Amino acid sequence: MNDLLPFEWIAAIRFLREGRMQSLFIISGVAIGVAVIVFMSALLAGMQANIFKRVLTSQPHITLQRPKQIARPQRTDEPGQSILATVQKPSQRMSSVDQWQKIRDEARRRSDVLAVSPTVTGPAFVIRGDASQAISLIGIDPEQYVKIVPLPEKIVRGTFRMTNTDMLVGTQLADDLGVQLGDKLRVATAAGGDLTLTIAGIFDMGSRGVNSRNVYVLLATAQNLLHLLGGVSSIDLTVPDPMQAETIAQSIANETGLDALSWIANNNQLFVALNAQTFSSQMIRVFVALSVAAGIASVLVVSVIQRSKEVGILRAMGGSRGQILRVFLIQGAVVGLLGSVIGSALATALIVTWRGVAKNPDGTPMFPVTVDPHLYAWAAVIATLTGLLAAVTPAIRAARLEPVVAIRG
Amino acid sequence: MAEEVLRLAGVRKSYGVGTPAETEVLHGIDLVLTKGKFSALIGPSGSGKSTLLNIIGLLDRPTSGALYITGNDTGSLEEAQLTRLRGRTIGFVFQYHYLLSAFTALENVMMPLLLERGRPDSAMRETALRLLEQVGLGQWRNNLATNMSGGQQQRVAIARALALNPSLILADEPTGNLDTQSANNVFELMRKVSAASATTVLLVTHNMELARRCDRIIELVDGRVVADRALAAT
Numbered sequence: 001m002n003d004l005l006p007f008e009w010i011a012a013i014r015f016l017r018e019g020r021m022q023s024l025f026i027i028s029g030v031a032i033g034v035a036v037i038v039f040m041s042a043l044l045a046g047m048q049a050n051i052f053k054r055v056l057t058s059q060p061h062i063t064l065q066r067p068k069q070i071a072r073p074q075r076t077d078e079p080g081q082s083i084l085a086t087v088q089k090p091s092q093r094m095s096s097v098d099q100w101q102k103i104r105d106e107a108r109r110r111s112d113v114l115a116v117s118p119t120v121t122g123p124a125f126v127i128r129g130d131a132s133q134a135i136s137l138i139g140i141d142p143e144q145y146v147k148i149v150p151l152p153e154k155i156v157r158g159t160f161r162m163t164n165t166d167m168l169v170g171t172q173l174a175d176d177l178g179v180q181l182g183d184k185l186r187v188a189t190a191a192g193g194d195l196t197l198t199i200a201g202i203f204d205m206g207s208r209g210v211n212s213r214n215v216y217v218l219l220a221t222a223q224n225l226l227h228l229l230g231g232v233s234s235i236d237l238t239v240p241d242p243m244q245a246e247t248i249a250q251s252i253a254n255e256t257g258l259d260a261l262s263w264i265a266n267n268n269q270l271f272v273a274l275n276a277q278t279f280s281s282q283m284i285r286v287f288v289a290l291s292v293a294a295g296i297a298s299v300l301v302v303s304v305i306q307r308s309k310e311v312g313i314l315r316a317m318g319g320s321r322g323q324i325l326r327v328f329l330i331q332g333a334v335v336g337l338l339g340s341v342i343g344s345a346l347a348t349a350l351i352v353t354w355r356g357v358a359k360n361p362d363g364t365p366m367f368p369v370t371v372d373p374h375l376y377a378w379a380a381v382i383a384t385l386t387g388l389l390a391a392v393t394p395a396i397r398a399a400r401l402e403p404v405v406a407i408r409g
Numbered sequence: 410m411a412e413e414v415l416r417l418a419g420v421r422k423s424y425g426v427g428t429p430a431e432t433e434v435l436h437g438i439d440l441v442l443t444k445g446k447f448s449a450l451i452g453p454s455g456s457g458k459s460t461l462l463n464i465i466g467l468l469d470r471p472t473s474g475a476l477y478i479t480g481n482d483t484g485s486l487e488e489a490q491l492t493r494l495r496g497r498t499i500g501f502v503f504q505y506h507y508l509l510s511a512f513t514a515l516e517n518v519m520m521p522l523l524l525e526r527g528r529p530d531s532a533m534r535e536t537a538l539r540l541l542e543q544v545g546l547g548q549w550r551n552n553l554a555t556n557m558s559g560g561q562q563q564r565v566a567i568a569r570a571l572a573l574n575p576s577l578i579l580a581d582e583p584t585g586n587l588d589t590q591s592a593n594n595v596f597e598l599m600r601k602v603s604a605a606s607a608t609t610v611l612l613v614t615h616n617m618e619l620a621r622r623c624d625r626i627i628e629l630v631d632g633r634v635v636a637d638r639a640l641a642a643t
Contacts, residue, residue, distance in 0.1 A: 314509075318493060
C-alpha cells in the first residue's frame with residue numbers, strides 16, 4: 001500500500017489487478033478504440049491538409065472582381081400600364097476594378113487578410129510559327145503574388161525571373177508547342193496587343209489544365225497586351241484561416257461593393273466532400289466512444305456483482321457510500337486512461353507502418369501523416385472521461401448495496 | 410454497577426410492512442450487554458438470531474423500539490452517522506471471513522482503520538501487526554488472504570474486528586465452518602482478546618459446548634428471549 005494514495009485509489013487499483021483477465025480485456029478494448037480514433041484522425045488530417053495544399057497553392061483564397069455589368073432599362077412602368085420588353089444581358093467587356101489602389105490598401109489594413117495582390121487576367125494566344133494556342137494571360141506583381149501562390153516553388157525548369165519581356169509557362173504548354181527555356185513566343189490578344197516574350201521559367205502546378213493554360217507575365221506587360229493601362233481585373237487575397245474565406249469574402253463584398261469569390265464557393269463540391277468526410281469521421285468517433293463506454297460499463301457491472309460481498313463487508317466496517325462509489329468510478333477512469341495510453345502507442349505504430357506502405361509509385365510518401373501531440377492529450381482526456389461516465393451506473397449500484405443483503409446474498 | 414455497552418428496549422422487527430404478508434420476527438426484545446462480558450446467543454434456526462444481530466450491528470433498523478449503543482440513541486441517527494458509529498464501535502466476525510482477496514492479511518486488518526482515516530500510515534501498520542501477532546499470525550502478514558487456511562482466515566477476521574478497538578464485537582457463528590480443533594482455537598482466541606481489552610462479545614452459535622463456556626447464555630425462540638442466564642466464571 002502506498003501511503004500517498006487514499007483508500008479509494010488503493011482499492012480501485014487492487015481490484016483491477018486482481019481481476020486480471022477482465023481488466024486486460026477491457027483495457028485492450030479501450031486501446032483498440034483509441035487507436036482507431038487517433039489513427040483515423042491523423043490520416044484524415046494529413047489527407048485533408050494535403051488536399052488543401054494542392055487546391056490552395058494554385059489559387060488565391062479570395063478574388064475580388066468588378067461586379068458584372070448589367071443593363072438598366074431607362075423606362076419605368078407607370079401605374080396601370082405595363083411594359084413588354086426583353087432586356088438583353090450585356091456582354092462583359094474587359095475593364096478595370098474602380099479605384100483598385102484604394103481597395104487594395106483597405107484590404108491590406110484588415111487583420112484577417114494576410115496578403116493582397118492585384119492581377120490582370122484575360123484571354124490571349126501564344127503563337128509559334130503556324131501553331132497557336134489559347135491561353136489565360138495572368139499579369140502579376142511578383143513580390144505580392146508569391147505570397148498568394150508560391151510560384152518559385154513550382155518552377156521545374158529555369159528561374160522565377162520576371163522582367164517585362166519574360167513569361168512563365170506551364171509544362172504542358174511547353175510540351176504542346178515544343179518550346180524550351182529561353183525560346184521566344186508571340187503573345188497576341190483580341191484587343192490588338194502583340195508582343196514577343198522569352199520563356200524564363202517552366203512551372204508545374206500539379207494540374208494538367210493549369211499547366212497548359214496559365215501564362216504568367218508582369219502586371220504592366222499584361223496591362224499593355226490587354227489594353228487595360230493602369231487597371232487591374234481582379235485583386236487576389238490570402239487569409240490566415242482558409243476555412244473562414246467565405247465569411248471574410250462576404251464581409252469584403254459588403255464593404256466594397258465588389259464581387260468577392262472565395263475558394264470555398266469556387267470549389268463547392270470539394271468543400272462539401274471534405275465536410276462530409278469530417279462529419280462521417282466524427283460519427284465514427286462518437287460510436288467508437290459509445291461502444292468503448294458500453295464495454296467498460298458491462299465489465300464494471302459484472303465486477304460489482306462479483307464483489308458485492310466484499311462491498312458489503314467494507315460497508316459493515318464503516319466504509320461510506322461515497323467511498324464505495326469512488327472506488328468504482330476510479331476503476332472506470334483508470335481503465336480509460338490506461339487504454340488511451342496503450343491505444344496511442346498502437347496508433348503511432350500504425351502511422352509508422354502506414355508511412356512505410358502508402359507510397360507513390362516513385363517512392364515518395366503519398367501524403368504526410370503526422371500526429372498532433374494535442375490529439376494524444378485529447379484522446380487521454382476523452383477516454384478517461386468516457387471511463388468515468390461509464391462507471392457511474394455500476395458505481396451507484398455498488399454504493400447502494402445494503403451491507404446485510406450483500407453479505408447474506 | 411457494570412458499564413452498559415448495549416441496551417435494547419422493546420425492539421420489534423417486521424418484514425413486508427404494509428403488505429398482506431407482513432410478519433413480525435422479533436416480538437419486543439429487551440436486552441442489556443455490559444462491558445467486557447462474553448455472551449452467547451443461541452436458538453433454533455428461524456428464531457430471529459441473525460435479524461437481532463443485524464439490528465444490534467446497525468446493519469438493519471428495528472421497526473419499533475429503541476437501541477442504545479454506549480449510551481447513544483441510534484434511532485435519531487442518519488444513515489451516514491450510523492455508518493460512522495458502526496465502523497467505530499462495532500466489530501464483525503461472520504461465519505464466512507469475507508476477507509478482501511486482493512489484500513494481504515496485514516492490509517485486511519488495516520482496512521477498518523483505512524476506511525476511517527482515508528490514507529494508510531505507519532501507525533496503522535503497527536496497530537495491525539500487533540493485532541495479527543495477538544491472533545498468532547504475525548509471520549503470515551504478507552500472505553494474501555486467499556492463501557490461508559479457514560481457521561487462519563477467521564483469526565485474521567477477528568484481528569480485523571479489533572482494529573478500531575470497538576466496544577462490541579458481534580460474531581455470527583464464527584466457528585460454523587471450522588473443524589472442532591480450529592473452532593476451539595478460534596473460540597479461545599476470542600475469549601482471550603475479549604478479556605485482554607475488556608471488549609464485549611455477543612456470539613451467535615449452534616454449538617452448545619462453546620455456549621456453555623461463555624459468561625452468559627441468551628436463548629431466543631420464535632423472536633422472544635425465552636431464557637437468559639449467567640454462568641459461573643470458568
